[in-house]
Amino acid sequence: MYKQVYLYILLFSLAALSQGTVLAANLKPVTDEVAAPSLTLKDLQGEIHDLKDYRGQVVLVQFWATYCGPCRKEMPSMNKMMTKMGDTPFKILAVDMGESEAEVKPFVSEVKPEFTILMDEEGKSIEDWRVFAAPSNFIIGPDGNIKYTLFGGVEWDSDELIEKLKALAE
């Protein structure tokens, strides 16, 4: 019996370890100095946000859509991420990919994101940022350069990711 319990503990530990490894591998560092493309879009309240106004902060620019399963799944973890980032100068700009407000608002009222949702019905920024799949993520450093990219859904509030983002802000 004890042997079986130890085996389960070992398996769970290995699973947790492998998940951490996958996260680290997925966050792709951008080693060259690559400036983030411009991004100026309205949020759901009609307020204009310009990425360059967030210079000095770490910014997660995410391209997402309500029809994207992984995007929907990971959004609650982005709320938790905001809490865990605490006083770190950090901002999330989540750009919806070509949907209308009528399509986005029901999901937003369900998830209640504690970050900014930007609307891009024409898809201009999607082309500028060379986004071909969702969710596509860009982590912008305080200097305005792209530091990491990441494709696919993740648990954004994982300690590993939070540590990496906090380190960028220092």
Place this chain on the structure above:
Amino acid sequence: MMNLRTVSLYFLLLLFASNVQAKAIKNIETDDADIEVRVFPAEGNVLLLGFPCDEGKSIAEEKTAQSLSEDGVEVWMPDMLGGFMLPKVRSSLASIPTETITAIIAEALKTGKKVYLIASGPDTELILRAASEWEAKGHEPVAGAILMFPRLFKDEPVPGEVPEYVDAVGKTRLPIMLLEGGRTPNRWGLNTLSHELQKSGSDVTSKVIPKVRGYFFKRQDANRSEDVVTSQMAGLIKVSLFYLGESEI
């Protein structure tokens, strides 16, 4: 005991089922495998050769094929996975020899009709690969191809980088019609894919179908827009043939 409503429902279901039966099964013997082809015959001069790669389980495609054949477009649906006893996974595509596909194209052209190719998702790689091989051997040309929701990335796309496509992209001169759903991130890659396909001389047209996701006709959770478009898929294909220059439909 069944009431009248239940009996009527069964009757309707039977009627519906009988409507989607393939009119004939044709076996094509190739060097590598015997391929079973569902044939929906028609009197017209156009033959649509589809590669569903689904071990014969394509319900929506069969209904569409039936509808097209009633409108004069003959449809052939070879079961490539069944022919090679392959599982329905993306990696199976690499195990389907190009020569087997070209052998089926040759058989279709023997009818004397104008042959168009059609496939969806990752299966679109098959027809691009076959078309390229077919042209390289200098055979009588195929008239064109319809790629529905093509999924032709070689690897997962990296945000900020132009994606790399499978080797078959940009190797054929076949006129191509691309159809993509409006509610899929892939619609934003249509221009890039069109550009890659044009590099080998293909004339490429692309259309976005609003309010549907990719693979909408295979979805269990289809919404009303997707149900409507699925029911009109034969019309969508005829419009695509028209864009490919087909006037005899």
